[in-house]
Every structure is written in C-alpha cells, then in structure tokens.
Amino acid sequence: MAGFEPHEPVLSIGLAAERSGVAVPTLRLYEAEGLIIPYKTETNRRLFSSEDLERIECLRKLIHEEGLNFAGIRWLLSALPCWELGGCPDCDVKPKLECATFSSTGEPCWVVMRRLGKKSDEDCRNCPVYRSAHKRIRRLRRVVVELSISETPSSS
Numbered sequence: 372m373a374g375f376e377p378h379e380p381v382l383s384i385g386l387a388a389e390r391s392g393v394a395v396p397t398l399r400l401y402e403a404e405g406l407i408i409p410y411k412t413e414t415n416r417r418l419f420s421s422e423d424l425e426r427i428e429c430l431r432k433l434i435h436e437e438g439l440n441f442a443g444i445r446w447l448l449s450a451l452p453c454w455e456l457g458g459c460p461d462c463d464v465k466p467k468l469e470c471a472t473f474s475s476t477g478e479p480c481w482v483v484m485r486r487l488g489k490k491s492d493e494d495c496r497n498c499p500v501y502r503s504a505h506k507r508i509r510r511l512r513r514v515v516v517e518l519s520i521s522e523t524p525s526s527s
C-alpha cells in the first residue's frame with residue numbers, strides 16, 4: 372500500500388477482506404484459531420497492514436491449494452524453533468527446555484505465551500518470529516513433503 376509501512380495497520384477488516392478475497396467471518400476464524408494477530412485499537416477495532424495481507428494470502432494458499440486444515444497449519448507454526456530464531460526475551464533468560472513453547476506441539480508460540488499471560492498481542496504482533504512465520508512455514512511445508520516423498524519405499 373503506497374505511502375504506508377508494510378507493518379502499519381491501516382485497513383479495516385472489511386477492506387482487508389476485500390483486498391485479500393477472504394471473507395470477514397473467515398478472517399475472524401483465522402484469528403480465533405491463532406493464525407493471525409490483527410492490530411486492535413483501544414475500542415477493539417481490528418486493523419490490518421499489507422504484511423497482514425501477505426500472511427492471509429499465504430494461509431489461503433496453504434488451505435485452498437495445498438489442502439491443509441487449521442490444525443495442520445498450527446502444527447507447522449508450532450514446529451518453528453522460536454528459541455533459535457530470537458525475538459522472545461523469555462528465551463534469553465530461560466533454558467529452552469523450561470520454556471512452555473519448547474514442549475508444546477500443535478500451537479504456535481504466540482498462542483501458548485499469550486494464554487500464559489507472558490506475552491501480549493502487541494508483543495507477538497511486533498515480534499520478528501511472528502512476522503516472518505508465514506514465509507517460513509511455506510518452506511517448512513515443502514521440506515516436509517520432500518522428506519516424505521524421499522522416504523517412501525518404492526513399490527518395485
């Protein structure tokens with residue numbers, strides 16, 4: 372969006388739906404499923420940035436082109452090693468084995484840490500781990516598929 376920073380939340384949920392081609396109830400569902408963290412104003416209005424639109428487009432492709440469901444996407448997101456990627460101050464002060472995100476499977480770190488009250492929506496929305504996750508999981512998905520194919524025994 373010309374004139375705005377990629378991370379700047381400027382679009383209403385209606386405009387985000389129009390630009391992304393993903394309906395408003397589906398965007399709300401993505402949020403409820405922990406896949407996106409829209410910016411929230413003081414009056415609880417959701418706003419989206421162009422980076423959010425990229426994230427939504429990536430989710431749309433994973434669902435409609437690659438056949439993943441929400442649980443599959445959450446599993447991929449939970450496999451990202453946030454303790455290696457940096458961005459979360461808790462990772463600097465704790466051995467990773469003690470971090471709740473290290474042992475969690477099936478939930479992205481931002482779902483776990485917000486549920487535990489250790490991170491806020493804004494902490495995670497601004498974190499490099501969350502901001503780059505959508506690009507990383509598309510690559511991770513390709514690696515998982517390639518590994519699965521290479522490990523399949525041949526029938527001959």
Ligand code: SF4
Pocket residue numbers: 453457458459460480481484485490494495496498499500501
């Ligand atoms: S997204 Fe949130 S929980 Fe995950 S590494 Fe960043 S700050 Fe920590």
